[in-house]
Amino acid sequence: MSKLSEADLIINPDGSIYHLNLQPGDLADTVITVGDPDRISSVTKYFDRIELRKGKREFLTQTGYIGSKRITVISTGIGTDNIDIVFNELDALVNIDFETRLVKDQLTSLKLIRIGTSGAIQSDLPLGTILASSHGLGMDSLMHYYNQQSTLEDSVILRHIKKHFADVQGIEPYLTSADAGLLATIGRGMVQGITATAPGFYGPQGRQVRAANGVPDLIGMLNSFGHQNLRITNLEMETAGIYALAKLLGHQAISINAILASRLNFQFSTQPDVIVDQAIKLVLERIVQLPD
Ligand SMILES: O=P(O)(O)O[C@H]1O[C@H](CO)[C@@H](O)[C@H]1O
Ligand SMILES: O=c1cc[nH]c(=O)[nH]1
Numbered sequence: 001m002s003k004l005s006e007a008d009l010i011i012n013p014d015g016s017i018y019h020l021n022l023q024p025g026d027l028a029d030t031v032i033t034v035g036d037p038d039r040i041s042s043v044t045k046y047f048d049r050i051e052l053r054k055g056k057r058e059f060l061t062q063t064g065y066i067g068s069k070r071i072t073v074i075s076t077g078i079g080t081d082n083i084d085i086v087f088n089e090l091d092a093l094v095n096i097d098f099e100t101r102l103v104k105d106q107l108t109s110l111k112l113i114r115i116g117t118s119g120a121i122q123s124d125l126p127l128g129t130i131l132a133s134s135h136g137l138g139m140d141s142l143m144h145y146y147n148q149q150s151t152l153e154d155s156v157i158l159r160h161i162k163k164h165f166a167d168v169q170g171i172e173p174y175l176t177s178a179d180a181g182l183l184a185t186i187g188r189g190m191v192q193g194i195t196a197t198a199p200g201f202y203g204p205q206g207r208q209v210r211a212a213n214g215v216p217d218l219i220g221m222l223n224s225f226g227h228q229n230l231r232i233t234n235l236e237m238e239t240a241g242i243y244a245l246a247k248l249l250g251h252q253a254i255s256i257n258a259i260l261a262s263r264l265n266f267q268f269s270t271q272p273d274v275i276v277d278q279a280i281k282l283v284l285e286r287i288v289q290l291p292d
Pocket of ligand 2: 117118119120201205235236237260261
């Protein structure tokens with residue numbers, strides 16, 4: 001591949017990548033992503049040592065250690081448009097030589113672990129459930145701008161979903177599975193299901209405040225899908241982009257969802273911090289057990 005131009009790969013004068021403001025050595029191979037910048041310290045308060053704090057805009061980063069395990073925690077902000085920025089820049093930090101602007105011969109595969117919040121769309125998933133996304137179903141358009149190569153298994157599931165969504169105009173979904181190794185380790189014993197990633201919080205998740213919904217019964221359409229033992233369990237705003245870009249770039253990804261909303265019961269948690277803290281502790285316990 002030829003040298004990446006200064007307009008394609010933007011490196012700041014201090015040698016850091018454009019939005020994340022990180023230099024290549026700043027990143028650990030295990031990266032936790034959180035939507036909310038304030039959630040970073042909720043994770044790193046469990047670290048033994050923090051070696052680095054950097055950031056720009058909503059993209060804040062801390063890298064540190066639990067025992068000898070080096071972990072980076074980074075905030076993505078909300079939405080798959082931000083995931084596009086974060087994941088391309090994380091990949092560039094490990095897989096592009098910033099001096100030569102060439103892709104490295106030896107590629108690094110990062111372990112990327114989202115700890116996020118989400119709303120359940122199945123009645124048997126109460127508030128406080130910690131759910132691992134077996135697949136990310138993109139209701140947004142991010143992956144229509146990339147050449148995604150789906151596995152045969154994912155293509156079959158997607159075909160069934162598209163058939164189920166046939167009556168709805170304007171949604172062209174994409175689907176990617178979680179990294180199997182991380183699903184079996186970080187997601188071990190957790191409720192698992194297909195996570196639908198919406199391009200918004202209100203109308204795109206079937207909420208109605210004042211603006212009228214254009215897709216009638218979006219939740220009903222999602223939660224009535226079934227194929228073999230698979231069902232769509234929850235709604236949030238990043239997982240599908242994370243899974244698809246991670247796979248495209250050769251990284252391993254898992255999304256863990258703290259269920260704060262029960263859409264069928266019209267409930268929202270009164271103690272979101274407690275639920276998120278449970279998810280954080282569980283994920284950290286399992287990260288330290290992962291082989292390097
Ligand atoms: O809590 P985070 O990780 O931001 O995740 C969820 O919460 C935000 C919406 O409130 C969206 O980003 C959604 O994906
Ligand atoms: O219902 C919810 C809760 C958290 N985050 C979302 O995107 N949706």
